[in-house]
Amino acid sequence: MRRALVAAAVLAIALQWVNTRVAILRMNQVTEHPVVLTTYDVFHDMAPGLAHGRLGQVDLIALRRHAVLNNPWAPYERLPPEAEHQWVDFYTLDIGYSFIVEAARLAFPSLPDNHLRSLALQLLADVALLFFVYFLFSQWHLALGLLAPYLYASNGVFVNLVSFAYYYYWDIPLTFIVLGSLLLAYRRPDRAALWLVLTGAALGFGVWLRASWWPLALFFFVLAGVTHELRRKLVFAVAVFAVIATPQVIRASRARGHLALSTRSVWHVALVGLGYYPNPYGLERNDGVIFKLTKDKYGVEFRLEDYGVHDQAARQEFFSIWNKDRGFVIRSFLGRLGESLRGHTVTSVLSFLFMSNGFYRILCVLGLAAMIVRGGDRRLLGIAAAGAFVIYVVLTCCFYFVGLAYENVSEVALFVTFMGGLESVLHMVSRFTTRRVAVA
Numbered sequence: 378m379r380r381a382l383v384a385a386a387v388l389a390i391a392l393q394w395v396n397t398r399v400a401i402l403r404m405n406q407v408t409e410h411p412v413v414l415t416t417y418d419v420f421h422d423m424a425p426g427l428a429h430g431r432l433g434q435v436d437l438i439a440l441r442r443h444a445v446l447n448n449p450w451a452p453y454e455r456l457p458p459e460a461e462h463q464w465v466d467f468y469t470l471d472i473g474y475s476f477i478v479e480a481a482r483l484a485f486p487s488l489p490d491n492h493l494r495s496l497a498l499q500l501l502a503d504v505a506l507l508f509f510v511y512f513l514f515s516q517w518h519l520a521l522g523l524l525a526p527y528l529y530a531s532n533g534v535f536v537n538l539v540s541f542a543y544y545y546y547w548d549i550p551l552t553f554i555v556l557g558s559l560l561l562a563y564r565r566p567d568r569a570a571l572w573l574v575l576t577g578a579a580l581g582f583g584v585w586l587r588a589s590w591w592p593l594a595l596f597f598f599v600l601a602g603v604t605h606e607l608r609r610k611l612v613f614a615v616a617v618f619a620v621i622a623t624p625q626v627i628r629a630s631r632a633r634g635h636l637a638l639s640t641r642s643v644w645h646v647a648l649v650g651l652g653y654y655p656n657p658y659g660l661e662r663n664d665g666v667i668f669k670l671t672k673d674k675y676g677v678e679f680r681l682e683d684y685g686v687h688d689q690a691a692r693q694e695f696f697s698i699w700n701k702d703r704g705f706v707i708r709s710f711l712g713r714l715g716e717s718l719r720g721h722t723v724t725s726v727l728s729f730l731f732m733s734n735g736f737y738r739i740l741c742v743l744g745l746a747a748m749i750v751r752g753g754d755r756r757l758l759g760i761a762a763a764g765a766f767v768i769y770v771v772l773t774c775c776f777y778f779v780g781l782a783y784e785n786v787s788e789v790a791l792f793v794t795f796m797g798g799l800e801s802v803l804h805m806v807s808r809f810t811t812r813r814v815a816v817a
Contacts, residue, residue: 386523394507394530398500401540406496412541413449413492416470419681420544421453421492423467424479433472433628435682437463452490468632468640468683471625473585474544495542503539506550513557516564517755517800525796533726534788537781544586548785551586552765554579555597556793559761563606563754570610573601577614581621588639589772593786594618596764604757633685642684643776644692650777651698651709653723658698662723667691710774717770717779717787724780728788741791744798751801759797766790 405412422443423435439456456462481498488494507526515522529535538546555576562572580597583590598615601607629637648667652660659670668687671677675690699706716722720734728737748759769786773779779787 383519383523386527390507390523390527390530393527394504397530397536398503398539401536405540411449411492414541414543417492417495417543418443419467419470420472420475420478421495423472423475424482425455426464427475427479431464433467433475434464435467437465437682440681450489450491465682466632468685469642469681471585471587471639471641473582473587474547476582476585477544477547492542499539499542499546502547502550503535506553509550509553509557513553513560514796514800516560518803521796521800521803524799528729528796529792531729532788532792533728533730534781534784537726538785545782545785547586548583549789551579551583551590552786552789555583555593556758556761556765556789559597559601559607560754560758562601562610563604563757566606569607570613573607573610573614574617576601577616577618578621581618584622584638585625588641588643589769589786591638592768592772593765594622596768597761600757600761600764632683640683640685642688642691644688644695645684647695647776648691650713650774651695651706653713653778654709656705656709670694713778714771714774717774720784722778722780724782725784726781728791737795738791740798741794744794744796744801747801748794748797751804755797755800759794762790762793762797 418440419435422440423431423433426432426434426436436456438461439454442456443451443453477498478495481494482490484501485494485497488497507529510526510529511522513522514525535549538549558572558576558579562569562576565572576597580590580594584594598611598618601611601614626636626638629640632640645664645667648660648670649662649664651658652662652666660666668679671687671690671694672679674694677687677690679687713722716725718738720728720738725734728734732740745759745763748755766787769790770779773783777783
């Protein structure tokens with residue numbers, strides 16, 4: 378009977394994953410106009426250069442040739458070495474996603490050399506994540522372990538983000554790896570150093586992918602450092618993180634001429650974020666509007682490969698608004714923060730179809746409280762998830778808001794505390810049943 382129930386649960390997980398992924402892929406990709414974000418082309422063009430030592434460089438001529446085709450399904454044409462090239466360093470965004478795109482190109486040579494390869498790698502990672510989620514939560518209870526991947530496959534944010542190729546999705550497995558490794562390091566003292574090394578490696582890659590991983594990395598290392606069971610085994614994890622992350626710091630610092638952790642533009646995004654609400658300053662939640670504003674007002678020309686000068690103009694405009702109308706900036710931040718915390722932004726999706734985002738968050742808070750009360754590894758995981766959620770949401774809302782594109786780290790944190798609450802319910806039911814049997 379036990380084996381039959383487990384087999385039925387595994388079948389249900391597989392069917393749910395297939396049904397949700399096929400449905401979303403049919404909507405977003407099986408169409409004449411698939412969802413391919415604008416800067417995806419940059420990363421795909423950048424990826425092959427890695428094999429020739431061109432770290433973080435993009436060929437503008439090849440990029441323009443592909444853009445002229447105006448066909449998202451067209452394979453990327455590789456110009457021969459003797460052809461004319463225009464290689465430039467790409468500083469607009471962090472370049473970690475180009476590593477993933479190149480891995481996808483090498484892993485799926487039979488697919489057309491376009492976004493389908495990256496999408497295939499995401500789907501493969503998503504399947505692997507089902508097994509990791511099961512492994513993680515089955516540490517507490519087999520039933521919880523089987524329920525977790527089913528709920529993962531049902532989660533609206535995870536379903537949507539895996540359906541188009543971009544770095545937004547990859548924060549999800551990174552966050553699961555970091556939180557899961559901390560839990561497993563605590564539960565398995567004999568292998569704690571190895572699990573912490575995995576934590577350090579994931580955080581190190583994270584800072585190549587997105588600058589917001591820097592404060593998250595600091596938080597996770599501090600949390601591990603104040604946890605008696607992990608403190609002495611943390612040194613190797615920090616060393617691995619430093620080895621992976623340092624080249625990113627060197628590259629960013631050389632580009633900006635001073636110590637920098639990232640070259641990514643933040644003030645451009647901050648102006649876009651201010652455009653979330655109606656305002657008298659001509660700001661809109663649209664990149665093109667902000668580019669036009671800095672060009673008309675400050676004479677800044679758009680450069681795809683580096684927003685550096687544009688970002689300085691955006692910074693000047695942001696603080697000009699701050700000095701004139703500080704109340705609007707504060708209200709905008711608080712409003713975006715409130716909507717992000719509740720999961721009610723203009724681009725938010727339901728985490729689960731059977732409950733509102735507000736109710737889901739209430740259950741997550743109750744789950745966090747239960748994890749803290751239970752103590753031990755549950756408390757550690759609960760604090761790690763809650764800290765990651767708060768840091769990520771507040772930091773994101775300083776410049777933007779947490780809508781679908783950025784509901785990755787925060788959604789994993791919510792998922793973990795929700796599962797922690799379910800584990801506590803299972804624990805109480807088990808204790809009650811045991812007592813009833815003992816009395817009988």
